[in-house]
Amino acid sequence: MSKDKKMVKEITPQQEDFSRWYIDVIKKADLMDYSPVRGCIVFKPEGYEIWEMMQKELDSKFKETGHRNAYFPLFIPESFFQKEKEHVEGFNPELPWVTEAAGEQLEERLAIRPTSETMIGHMYSKWIQSYRDLPLLINQWSNVVRWEKRTLPFLRTSEFLWQEGHTAHETEEEAKAETMQMLEIYREFVEDFLSIPVIVGQKTPSEKFAGAVETFSIEAMMKDGKAVQAGTSHYLGTNFSKAFDIQYLNRDNQQQYAYTTSWGVSTRMIGAMIMVHGDDKGLALPPKVAPTQVIVIPIGPAKKREEVTEKCMELMDGLKQAGVRVRMDTSDQSPGWKFNEYEMRGVPIRIELGPRDMEKGQVVLASRISGEKKFIPQEQLNKEVLNMLDDIQKQMYDNAKSFMDSHFSSVETIDEMKAALEKQRGFVLAGWCGSEACEHQVKEETGATSRNIPTVVTEHKGKCLVCEEPAKHTVVFGKSY
Amino acid sequence: MSKDKKMVKEITPQQEDFSRWYIDVIKKADLMDYSPVRGCIVFKPEGYEIWEMMQKELDSKFKETGHRNAYFPLFIPESFFQKEKEHVEGFNPELPWVTEAAGEQLEERLAIRPTSETMIGHMYSKWIQSYRDLPLLINQWSNVVRWEKRTLPFLRTSEFLWQEGHTAHETEEEAKAETMQMLEIYREFVEDFLSIPVIVGQKTPSEKFAGAVETFSIEAMMKDGKAVQAGTSHYLGTNFSKAFDIQYLNRDNQQQYAYTTSWGVSTRMIGAMIMVHGDDKGLALPPKVAPTQVIVIPIGPAKKREEVTEKCMELMDGLKQAGVRVRMDTSDQSPGWKFNEYEMRGVPIRIELGPRDMEKGQVVLASRISGEKKFIPQEQLNKEVLNMLDDIQKQMYDNAKSFMDSHFSSVETIDEMKAALEKQRGFVLAGWCGSEACEHQVKEETGATSRNIPTVVTEHKGKCLVCEEPAKHTVVFGKSY
Structure with a gap:
């Protein structure tokens, strides 16, 4: 028994302090350790093996649907980030830069990839010449880095592990179908394999991926009522094709921009799984993902x-x-x-x-x-x-589903929302006019952000909870990690 | 058919220009592409799937022998490299540095890992407190970066993929046994799975890993007679334990430094496999590693x-x-x-x-x-x-073994060595007194370096090929990639 382990005190009860409970559990179950580099953790074998189980399952689902794995460079030239305006604005604040190598200043700074749309866009423009090269269906398992201000093991770390799928298609229709297919694979994986119920839906424009036309997500509820975005699938339209010149000769012998998608899940799923299923005794692993059953x-x-x-x-x-x-x-x-x-x-x-x-x-x-x-x-x-x-797998889903259902409010006004969030933690369903101002006001006044516009809504709202104008969407709001 | 593929000309015959042949084959078989970042390649699906086959086989061998996977941070603080003198001298010339992140200068520069002995040494010093924590047997699959001056796809790239095992033990004897066990796993893998015969042996001090006490390698011969180091296993003694304070309470209740090892193989094996088995028709994949058999x-x-x-x-x-x-x-x-x-x-x-x-x-x-x-x-x-x-797997090994055997000379003097290397490409067996000066002179005069001191030698040499003093070792020399 190491000194380290001996020093771990008893697990703080969830009701007393959920954050402390989380840290106590992941330390005591030996899933991770802090590293000397700010915001980067070590995935210890007990934690990494959970990731290996997730990888194996997802990888087979990707391959079954015709995707192949590849590997693209870690370094991305600075000029690549300038090519897609929203993308650079979204990611610039989080990038670490390599400026020197082998004792010399580099002519162009290199970013460590926060995601690979730009590098892959550049390569796809070389590889895609004709409609015969489409669809191009590639996935990558890799590390990525986003220099986060506030970090939390697994849920938000400066370096994390993930997969990122990148596909290119002849038509908008095909690309949209791919976007939805991968979202469904994520939903099925998270619900069936991790026993975590999720809300499937579309992100509002202010919460979508930097450079995407549409972002879809699956949102899970932790035991403290907060949301974790467990996976995202992006329809990128021709935004990256135009930025990186991914043109192909179509069936009518015309040059045309390809329609692209990207989609990813990461090691943050480990954190979500712990926060959904864990209790005061510690970790609780769904049988399908448990390295030891x-x-x-x-x-x-x-x-x-x-x-x-x-x-x-x-x-x-x-x-x-x-x-x-x-x-x-x-x-x-x-x-x-x-x-x-x-x-x-x-x-x-x-x-x-x-x-x-x-x-x-x-x-x-x-x-x-x-x-x-x-x-x-x-x-x-x-x-x-x-x-x-089998029973445990199902019980864990049912327990999590009951928890989520019982922490779900439906409101008409922002005051009702505040009251609901004060009374109990969780998600709140409300109408929204579609304006960024109203969305912003919700965040300012309640601390909750729009999680997504659910694909399936049982109750449609007539009015925006802020301005009371006609609601364009019925939205799920919640505080998030 | 993409424009890219159409532009690939016929494969240059090996006899005409082996380097051109190699590049033609890897491009035409669609294994890789060059990236816009100097020295970094894209592993395309056809190439990456070969790596996946290798990973799967090796990973199961590591797990069978009690090793578990983990993941350590990409970034290594500059101060860590200062702790082991030989290590910093060996790797400093090849390191890329992150100096800025999220718009600010970092207080301490961060290296991108060229290998993880230092980071893992730091973590092991926290994890290992008692003999009960030993042996600690961990492996990592990851990317690493070494800013190389001359690069060649798969064989020498600035970023590459590999596995690095890092173990800590109570005794010198156990750590040495681990070093040799992993070397044997590599030998078996390369010979049985990749059909590549190898020379197993110990590196000379000038060629050993920076910071190791002893480095062992398996050396393969390409079809142009040059050597590729296909895998290495290092006995690190207490060098890194002392540098990172990996001490434990032993069975006699005394503080003692742990004995450590490290061992790795990388995507350069893909390049070696191509250069050993390929011919003027193109690639030839041994059945066990072939994604499509x-x-x-x-x-x-x-x-x-x-x-x-x-x-x-x-x-x-x-x-x-x-x-x-x-x-x-x-x-x-x-x-x-x-x-x-x-x-x-x-x-x-x-x-x-x-x-x-x-x-x-x-x-x-x-x-x-x-x-x-x-x-x-x-x-x-x-x-x-x-x-x-089965037959093809064996034939490919036999063919490669015949080639290696027929390109193996045995010499007494440096002049004989020059003549042998002029007459035919390949490896040369010779006596060596053990002095760095003589080793250096061989390199200067012939371009060949010591590959290793073979574990099994059929012929023992009496005299050093340079100074004619009594030979301390019988060494295999060769030009290398």
Whole structure:
């Protein structure tokens, strides 16, 4: 046990201080460490393995839909940022610059990529000449850097890991279909794989990606009621094609600008998952993303240990063959210590086996989520474990969905919104006239920003909550990370 | 077909100009493109997928031997480089520096990592407190940057992709065993998975990693006789532990410095693989690393196309179920064009199927390496393909081994070495007294550098090839990339 770990105090209860709770959990579960570089964290193995699970699942979904991976340079020449006006305005305040290399001043400063639209736009203009080169469907897994003022591990770090998809198409229709397809892949991934319910919708113009025509997002609600944007998909129209001259000869033998998209999710999903599912015991990992789904804990006196451990090994082998990710803890710590430890680490299922269980031919299964304990005949273990993993995955979604639904207000005026946000944290549905001034006033007065204009709205608002002019959209507002 | 591709001329023959051949092949096979940033390439999907195959195989070998993945920051504070004297001298000339971020000058310059010993040393000093924290076995997949003066796609680029393992141990013995274990994993991977024979050995002090006690390497021979260092494993002793204060309480309750190692392979392996196996037709990919192992080409008149294509689909499904990576080309190009195209792209096996083959219930199998064509009953296809893939994997190794063996000279004096290198390209075995002066003189007079001191030497040399003093080591020399 390292000094570091010993120094971690008990986990602060969520109700007492949610931010402290979050930091306590990610430190105690050994997911990350602070680095000496401001705003950059170290992804420790326990944290990185969660990212590996996410990558594997998403990567297969991207490949199934015809995308291929590539890798573009980390450095972006300063002149590239000047080519798309909104893009440069959006990203300039966050860029780190390389000005010297190998002992010499560079002729042109190089930015560390905050996202790769510009570099990829430049390359696509070389690669795309004819409609036969389209669609071009490429994804990149990489690090990116945005020099953030306020940082929070996983949720907002100066360097983070992500994937960015960049596609080019013949028509607006195809590009829009791609934008929506990737948004749906994200929604499905976040809801099914991470058990996080989301609001799917379109960003307002002031919140869209710098350079996009339309940005769509999925928004998740943390247990403190704040929003995390869990993924975005951008329809870029011909903005970047015009800036980088991505022209192709179309089917009518005419030069035409390609329609492009980009879409990404990042390691901030790790933070969102923790804040949606975690509790005062610590982390809670949905089975599909948990690097360890089942922890086996042998119990009982030393003289019986060998026999019990042998049985545990046998049961583990069976589970592994059934495709379950299972580990055993044979350390000298007490069973009680181990129970707490793996609950804190969020392992979905615990299996206990002691001499008495062996006599009875049974094992004990305990769920991290319901706390339920079951005595199971050993020969039914695989089936019961697979069922319980499915149940936990579903329960975690249902719990998060109930939380979100019960922290959702619907208001007519900005005063009602203030009252709603004071009464309970969460999201607020309201009408909006479409003016930036009204949107800005909401932010000034309530601290909440527009999250998105939901694709599916059960209730349409007639008037803007600020100016009371006719509402153009029904919008979800919320405070955000 | 893009303008870019059309502009690529025929492949220059290897004998005419090996460097031109290399560039022609990687461009024509669409593996990479130059980027606007000096020395940085774009890994296009056809090239990146080779890296993904390599990653998958190596990653599973690392995990099998108890290593876990993590991710450390891209930026390294300048002060970290000052802590290990040899390290700073070795890397300072190649570092790019971030001096400004978000519109402000940084108080301390940040280097872009050329390798992560310093950052990881800093973190390990926090994480390692007791012998119970050891061994610590961590690997990282990442980009790194070394501002190179002369660059060559894949083989030497300013930014490249790699993995770097970093481990800490209680004893010298354990750390040395780890160093050799990882070297052996690399040897096995390069020889078995990439079909590249290598010379395993220790680097001379002047060629070792900056800050290492001992560096071991595997050295491969390209078809122009030059060497590529395909992987390195470093025993770092307590050099970095002392520089970064990685101390732990040992089993006798004493503070002690940990013994560390590091080891890495990079995307330069892609370049080595091309230069070892490629020929005047283009790329040749060993089956184990080939993203596409089999290309299916339907043949015959348009009216029969549907029927033939259907049969091809059926055969492909069978191959996929047998674990073969297979694709079909149903484009309008002629069969002859397709034959050349996939030979150029290095696909190990081509399957042809036409109406006459259908009548006879056969298919045609063609090997990229031997050029052999076989007529096979359709029901034996899976078995024959799996056998042929195995054979090709082995043939490619044997061919490369024959080439290396026949380009290996053994000399007594520097004059003999010059004559040998003039007569034929390749490696030269010679005695060496151990002095840096003699090593330097070899480089000055012949252009060859010491590759390594082979672990297995069939012939021990008595005298140094330069000064004729007693030889301390028998060394492999060669010109290198």
